[in-house]
Amino acid sequence: MNNKPNRALVIRSTGSWYILRNESGELFDARIKGKFRMQGIKTTNPVAVGDWVRYETDGEDENAIITEIEDRKNYIVRKSVNLSKQAHIIAANVDFALLVVTIANPRTSTGFIDRFLVTAEAYHITPILVFNKVDILTEEERLEMEYLIHVYSEIGYQCIRTSAIVYEGLEEVKAILKDKTSMFSGHSGAGKSSLINAIDETLAAKVGIISDSTYKGKHTTTFAEMFTLSFGGDIIDTPGIKGFGLVDFDKDDLNHYFIEMRDYLPNCKFNNCLHLEEPKCAVKDAVEEGLISAERYKNYVAIISDDEEVHYRTSDYS
Ligand SMILES: Nc1nc2c(ncn2[C@@H]2O[C@H](COP(=O)(O)OP(=O)(O)OP(=O)(O)O)[C@@H](O)[C@H]2O)c(=O)[nH]1
Ligand SMILES: [Mg+2]
Numbered sequence: 001m002n003n004k005p006n007r008a009l010v011i012r013s014t015g016s017w018y019i020l021r022n023e024s025g026e027l028f029d030a031r032i033k034g035k036f037r038m039q040g041i042k043t044t045n046p047v048a049v050g051d052w053v054r055y056e057t058d059g060e061d062e063n064a065i066i067t068e069i070e071d072r073k074n075y076i077v078r079k080s081v082n083l084s085k086q087a088h089i090i091a092a093n094v095d096f097a098l099l100v101v102t103i104a105n106p107r108t109s110t111g112f113i114d115r116f117l118v119t120a121e122a123y124h125i126t127p128i129l130v131f132n133k134v135d136i137l138t139e140e141e142r143l144e145m146e147y148l149i150h151v152y153s154e155i156g157y158q159c160i161r162t163s164a165i166v167y168e169g170l171e172e173v174k175a176i177l178k179d180k181t182s183m184f185s186g187h188s189g190a191g192k193s194s195l196i197n198a199i200d201e202t203l204a205a206k207v208g209i210i211s212d213s214t215y216k217g218k219h220t221t222t223f224a225e226m227f228t229l230s231f232g233g234d235i236i237d238t239p240g241i242k243g244f245g246l247v248d249f250d251k252d253d254l255n256h257y258f259i260e261m262r263d264y265l266p267n268c269k270f271n272n273c274l275h276l277e278e279p280k281c282a283v284k285d286a287v288e289e290g291l292i293s294a295e296r297y298k299n300y301v302a303i304i305s306d307d308e309e310v311h312y313r314t315s316d317y318s
């Protein structure tokens, strides 16, 4: 592998090993030498799928060593919701983050959706909501989905109804993926891998079955992996996640990541208003008038209250 271009894209990450694709299209294994540090944030994985890296080979070993990570255009990080609270880079250099949402089997809560959207906004990645499994919705579930689609499209998020089984909505998803780098995220069992296979039949992402008793996915996809689409573009399949933990950010910024709140912020009496208990709050007024979804506001309050560093003092208003 000597004399080959030494720039490559990380297309699969298993934690300690990576699969790289160099500029000639060759695939090979690589590992990291020494310690990599990312400015500002400690993560469990210094290198993520979607990263462009430089590598070296020693001539004897077939495996390459990653020596350098190129600057990222962007990346998306989530914190694990277990006790370790470690941050993990899900993917780097992506144009779109598609969240696969299911009303049932498994159920995706709006709290989960909103945490995902907040993270995508914070990392400047365009999120898209893909409502999958429309083929198995009861009438009641279909109404619930339509209600959510109404709420989220109203504030500007693209929503797509899909089925990986009866092939619905796939052309709409393809139109987004074409010639871009995108990632699929969502709960285990929501159908991320199934959608990838349905969208491009040349691919074979591993698909699991849903446990009948709990309606939970089986965590079939265990590592993030990038697939090249036959019609152009790259899609990153990621392992299902239980919760979407937010990486620390400034609490004053949260109202910008709830994008529909932005218009109201200048009208709050206090310019550092957190829209909790403050008087003359334009955001709370908008919630009362039905201009901002009460459910979204509830999730805003839940997120801001999770943060132990939020101290609410009347004397702070100015
Ligand atoms: N009825 C129906 N079933 C679906 C649909 N999409 C996926 N499934 C089923 O849901 C189960 C889980 O699908 P996967 O594609 O493995 O889900 P995943 O999101 O990749 O799950 P993890 O890899 O565990 O994160 C499989 O039994 C699929 O056949 C759909 O649109 N309709
Ligand atoms: Mg999967």
Ligand SMILES: [Zn+2]
Pocket: 268, 269, 273, 274, 275, 276, 278, 280, 281, 282, 283, 284
């Ligand atoms: Zn306010």
